[in-house]
Amino acid sequence: MADLVNLTIDGKPVQAPPGTLVIDAAKRAGIEVPAFCYYEGLSLQAACRMCLVEVEKMPKLMTSCTLPVAEGMVVRTETPTVAAARKSMLEFLLANHPLDCPVCDKGGECELQDMTFRYGAGESRFSENKVHKPEKQWSPVVFYDMPRCILCYRCVRICNEGMGVNALGIVNRGVVSEIAPNKQDHLECDECGMCIDICPVGALTSGAYRYHTRPWEMEHVGTICAHCADGCKTTLGVRNNQIIRGNNRDRSGINDEFLCVKGRYAFDFYNHPERLQSPLLKVDGKLEPVSWSQAIETVAKKFQQVREAGGKFAVVGSNHTSNEEDFYLQKFGRQVLGTGNIDHHRTGDVPALLDALSGKTGKLAVSADLYQRKAVLVVGADLALEHPFLSFQIRANYRHHQAHVYVVTPRPVREDAVAAVSLRDACADVFGPLESLRAKLAAEPELVIVFGDVVKGEAVRRLVDFGESLGIPVKYVALVDYSNSRGAVDMGLLPDAGGLALPEMLAAGDLDAFWVVGANPLKAGELRSRSAFVVVQDMFLTETARAADVVLPAACAYEKNGTVTNVCGEVQKLKKALGTMGTKPDLEIIGLIAREMGAAPVMGPWTAEKVFDEIRRSVRGYDIPVPVVAAGGAAQTMPVNGRIPLDGRPDLIRSARDSLFTSGTLGRYSKVLNSVVESRNNR
Amino acid sequence: MLYNEPSPHEVKVLTRRFGLENSASLDTYLATDGFKAFKKALEMTPEQIIEEVKISNLRGRGGAGFPAGLKWSFVPRNSPKPKYIVVNADESEPGTCKDRLLMENDPHQLIEGVLIAGLAVDAHAGYIYIRGEYRYLIEIMDRAIAEAYSCGYLGKNILGSNFHFDLYTHTGAGAYECGEESALLESLEGKRGVPRIRPPFPAVVGAFQCPTVLNNVETYCAVPAIIRDGGAAFAALGVPKAGGTKLTCLSGHINKPGVYELPLGFPVMKMIEEVGGGIRGGKKLKAFIPGGSSCPVLTAEECQDLTMDYDAMARKKTMLGSGGVVIMDEDTCMVRAALRIMRFYAHESCGWCIPCREGTTWIRKLLQRFHDGMGQRSDIALIGDLAKNMFGRTFCPLGDAAAMPTMSIVEKFYHEFEDHLDGKPCPYEKARQLVMA
Amino acid sequence: MTLSAELEARFDKLLKSYPPGRQRSAMIPMLLYAQDELGSVTPELVEEVARRVGVEPLQVEEVMSYYSMLHRKPLGRYHVQICTNISCLLTGGEELWQHACKKLGIGHKEVTADGQVSLEEVECIGACSWAPALQVNYAFHHQMTPEKLDRLLDSLRKAQ
Ligand SMILES: Cc1cc2nc3c(=O)[nH]c(=O)nc-3n(C[C@H](O)[C@H](O)[C@H](O)COP(=O)(O)O)c2cc1C
């Protein structure tokens, strides 16, 4: 960095790039200037006046949140004058505050509490009446308590700027000003809860969390959201073996503090009353609870019989299970059952992209690229609904770096609001619109192309050719649906040459055993092999589980360790937050079956760590640094993984097009997702 | 229409057409040197126009007194963006009622001033932001604008000069804060009247994010005279660092309240005695607000030997402000005055920043209780203390405007607060009640 | 929502008064002029104005709730606004206000039972040198006294 500005803050010499705000320069020098309204990444407000500092040669105290550094500037952040000013701001704030800390959800995590602790102003000098207004419920998940609100406008900004939703505003004037929702008395929005998390006080509280606990009574477990493929880190607050909330306030993980409605609230499927907690065995056409040992024994015995008889197996894996589980499952299928009939519900043409890029390096974008690269092209996807985090990244990129965004989609999308050009295509051929953008795109310094399932098979190669012909550095993202859709592909949950693909399995009349792990292919389809022995591992009695001979209750993503790979190929760690009685992680279930079949020596141990080691050694691209993942970070798989065979069946690739408020089977069992009005309005 | 008799002490520059028949019509305007200045300005370079305004020592008449020529010179000459002229006709500072008269009696003078400003900064459109309560003035201005368009003084190719300019009126809807320049611009853009972070200043990023000259009505109205008769002549009317005349609004306990055009530097006592005809009912002067309710209040003693100009007021730690002079006689309850003033600012605080939003309201509540006779001794210091805590720390100067009169009243009329202590009824009000009865 | 031809014309003119893409600027004038005709800012009007200037209704709500002249409930046919700010206070504005309340039997922002007259205690209306002052709708009345106020109110009643 050329030309750093030199200044002094609290006697420390500090250097910062021109344009840096004093509050940020101070922070980088280890000096924390308090602020309520200032929030990195959001527009400036200078409303709370907490960040006032003394600056030499300036007659008044200055707001460090709006003051850019200047050469030779001398700043003092904690003089008696400054402390007195802050104390007086707090006095003003507390004047009308209900001071109901003992029953406030924010207690212990409240910035107003912290500041009062630091500067005093705890005792009131007023005897006048406070303005009181009753608390309001704006949605099943958002409550607003006006008297606690300090009007820092963080919620309004995160909603308008961060989310692009514009569901919150400020009404009235002066001391009766308050935050208001977009539909008079309620909210219709993404229900993402970002406003709640960003609120420095207890004015916005979460319907899912309020009055359940005090923050310090929870254990905080950082893991990866179980829903879409964006792979947001969510920190689960766990108490008494219950998840009480999800957020990412520690800003760890690729998503910083971003979470959508699913990541924040839709963990609640784990304790849905219909959750399976015992293995089931079909006796006389009815599923009856049995012990684990009996269930495993039954499965192992049957698998063995079929194998010995040279029978036909088919294995369906999941978009939600961990890499370890996926790897273990396909290995079991191939090496123990001796079948190449392995598949999963394919949601995006990752193999075609990897194939088209083979021989090239540095071509796969990570989620940070969507925030950093100068230009982004979105083809055929409604990111705000299907990939909320990627959509958030693009908006932030536009806000902070004025990135050029290009959109080619069949319908209007939220990205239009930040787009330099938005084109509507008829879905059939995106290349017409793309060609019309060629000159503009070629003039960009760099580009990230994000494409949905409308581009698959040969079209992926064409798209890559198009990208590579622009003469600028281009990176790609092939969108997939679920938390480990990408891992399922990478781990090889795909048929061998000559092996059956999922629809073919269902259509085949001669299957002897059908094993479904964490998927629900019979929701829409039908299994023709009526006599096949069907084993299903799942959390719920899905359409497929109902048809099973043995149902094995599986642990969910929040109940196990392991890794998952997000849409951008970033590998992150699942960390076990709790256990549900009676369930087992799929990895363990598969391991138990293997042991029962005497295949343990082939399969090796079934701890997540050991399997991950094997993945690192044997799956191309997965030789990633362990410490990064172990520490809760994200490591991108090596760009190009040429191992996956192309079966030339792009017709099998179909995104489920989940919206913000649906999430396949998991979504059906989330009370919160189904409680918000938008889940009825959307799609 | 004139609402009060003129005074022989007036020096009529901006008000020279007041009282003429049909003074608001273009005919009258043209018959009395109207648009002469604009024609002259057409022959001048922008630099020359700005220089002339600088020479005139014209300082902003909206309250802050910033030199107008200097402000115009801040507009970036080579910006590719369009530039705008915005007229602040929000006139809401308590005690002030002068812009009303300028627009009512001589709207074309304002139009001409705006056009000259347009020439000076290469602007081609302007907006007159008029407070919503002044509906009749919007009608008067609209009529004048239509007249000017039809006679070729607005629109395309004005007077064959190739210069084009469009002028519009825009109504507010009840908000004092929208008189603050950046809040005004927000309001002009259809938003809540919340001030903007500055810098950038309007001269660089103003209306519609474009460079903008924003001045008070009276400031623009002075421009035709400056260009017509020369900046030096205008400057000579006033005092060294503040040229020309100031429309002064006398109100309160005075015999001849009214708006008078007086040269800057006019002695305060002479103004009260001779222009205003002295204090009503032969009473004594107690307190004096020189320029609208946001100015620190002066005592009678402080008014002796004081003149009406920016620097003299600054030396007394108060301001010339907007020219709203409020006279308070010996029977006035200063606690009540402080309360009424604070009630205004609490009502008008936009609510954006903490100290103003909460400060104005809580001080108002305290003063109310205090005036009602339920005060304690410690409240007096608390009121002053809270005002001080607000002062200089708010987002925009509204917080200061609320703090300054309060601080000055607590300081200078401390004993009146003491007289209200402990359940005593207001000792000052009785006299006044009798007057009214 | 159907508006009078006059209002339509005014809206058209307003929408043309601002630079391209800045139609939102017309919001406040539109609300005020429409309120003059409709009596108040109704939810339908909020929607209508939002649509015409191209914003969300919430953004209109934000604005309308800020400005003191915009109101949701209809006021009287004659809206009497009495200033009690400093200059008026010093010259009897407060007494004028009390007098009006007593005479009409209503208070701040209230309407007489027949819907004819409403009262509002307002901040400075820019008539300080001719105080105490009040406005009936948009018309100024200067140097008021309780007697003049009585006569004014009586004449309003007669004008019905
Ligand atoms: C709270 C507040 C209210 C103001 N109200 C007005 C007003 O009503 N009219 C006005 O001309 N200036 C008002 N001003 C001053 C303007 O911000 C601005 O300084 C002025 O319009 C600039 O014009 P001038 O330089 O010609 O005075 C106000 C300022 C503040 C802080």
Ligand code: SF4
């Ligand atoms: S001082 Fe603060 S709250 Fe008051 S008007 Fe200015 S910005 Fe608004």
Ligand code: FES
């Ligand atoms: S104070 Fe009443 S009109 Fe100005």
